[in-house]
Amino acid sequence: MDFIPYGKQNINKKDIKAVIKTLKSDFLTTGPKVKEFEYKLCEYTGAKYCVAVSNGTAALHLASLALLDKNDKVLTTPNSFLATSNSILYAGAKPIFVDIGEDGNIDLDLCEKELKKDPTIEAIYAVHFSGKSVDQKKLKKLKEKYDIKIVEDCAHSLGASFKGIKAGSCTYSNISTFSFHPVKHITTGEGGAITTNSKKLYEKLLLLRNHGMVKDSSMKPWEYEMRELGFNYRLTDISCALGLNQIKRLDKFLKKRRKIAKEYDKAFKETNTLVTALYPFDEESSYHLYVVKVKFDKLKISKEEFFMKMREKGIGLQVHYIPINKQPFYKKLGYRKENTPNTDKYYKEVFSIPMYPGLKNKEQKYVIKSLFEVLND
Known part of the structure; x- marks a missing residue:
């Protein structure tokens, strides 16, 4: 019997064919497959907007830059991959670690105690650990009662739901993030995505994904403007071709x-x-x-x-x-x-x-x- 790992990708002939077809096309990096993949993720999660990025950490980084200000206090879980709290640090904000409940997820009742003690806390980063969604009813209560920003780290939870509310729908959060690393539910090789229902956040995320750069029809053919300090966090058409075939399964x-x-x-x-x-x-x-x-x-x-x-x-x-x-x-x-x-x-x-x-x-x-x-x- 071959070695049995804890997790493994599932690649079939159609996946390979889809990637080869894109390799033979005119677009290898940001092209039509990226848009199509983003549309499919919106369709699946129910969110209005989606931004595909180079990996799950990039998704968290851009989410943090779009939502947080320097020195913001953010409640988060110690039971996650490093990227969740690291992204808070990337934005110059401060993680505050809150204990977990019996299911491995952040304890939202303890989060409320922290919010009562310190009204200057600005956000909660909730991880749907192992694929089990956090309690959306409690998330809604905290968002409405304390007027805080919420990021749902859905790296583990594509396809999960809580009483019918799909992970990544951003029903009670500002932003959700995903990872498409090979051990996840679908893979693009590396890759990630951000979903949101806010047009303002969506436009900011698009800007940050591509060097903070804008190019539109009012400009000369060679012109572009850098309006923010952004990053090269684009996902390729090759990756998205794989992702599109994966999401079918x-x-x-x-x-x-x-x-x-x-x-x-x-x-x-x-x-x-x-x-x-x-x-x-x-x-x-x-x-x-x-x-x-x-x-x-x-x-x-x-x-x-x-x-x-x-x-x-x-x-x-x-x-x-x-x-x-x-x-x-x-x-x-x-x-x-x-x-x-x-x-x-x-x-x-x-x-x-x-x-x-x-x-x-x-x-x-x-x-x-x-x-x-x-x-x-």
């Missing part, structure tokens, strides 16, 4: 991910209580990750030993994530002493097991069998 991918999650849930419920899912099966989760909890402090085997033994069996696991506020760079900024007991406990216990549409049933059974063998050894 997105619902199929999601169906398979949810089927895999159900099988894992069933196995862990029936076998014993040694391994538990991060949260009970949620038909609205997009299951970018399948995260499980194990109380290693009650076992003979350490988490590190467990990882190594699973790798020896040809299975790749991962931890999502090392708490951001405990990273050396953030410690230098004065972080690390935040009151985040749930995050600290979560980090000690959790790991992500293989979850991707191409995972075969026999491979999943092997993962489950191996997991219990190693833990019970």
Whole structure:
């Protein structure tokens, strides 16, 4: 049996054909495929506007530049990839780390406590961790009651929803961001996108994506104006050709991910209580990750030993994530002493097991069998 990673892209012949067709066209960088991809993402999420960018970090960076001012205070989660809080720093603003709830998402009730204590807080960056959307009802309440800006980091949640509200629709947020890294629900190689329902924000994001540069019909043929300090965060037509073919299969991918999650849930419920899912099966989760909890402090085997033994069996696991506020760079900024007991406990216990549409049933059974063998050894 081949090595089984925790995540993997799904590329078929039509994907390859679409990319080759674009390679033979007149446009390789920003051309018609970019516009078409943006339109399809709007159509899928329900948002009015979309800006495709070079990667998920670029999406967060531009979102932060469009929304934040220098020294703004922003509530965010320590349980995410570095890019979420880094983007706040890129804009000269200050992340404030708030503990997570049982499902791995930022605790919005704790966010409200922070907002009550400090009315100068300007924004919340909420990550839909593992594919489970944050509570949109609570998000709406915070936005309306405290008049704050909200960014939804939807890198894990394309195709997810909360009581019918689709991730990326920006129903109760200013901006949503996506990543199309190979382990995500669809891939463009690298790539990302920003959705919003604000025309003003959309126009600013377009400007920032392309060097802050404007060129219009009133100008001479060679003229352009730089009106902002922008970046080259464009996504290519080649990438978008791949993304367009991938998005056709997105619902199929999601169906398979949810089927895999159900099988894992069933196995862990029936076998014993040694391994538990991060949260009970949620038909609205997009299951970018399948995260499980194990109380290693009650076992003979350490988490590190467990990882190594699973790798020896040809299975790749991962931890999502090392708490951001405990990273050396953030410690230098004065972080690390935040009151985040749930995050600290979560980090000690959790790991992500293989979850991707191409995972075969026999491979999943092997993962489950191996997991219990190693833990019970």
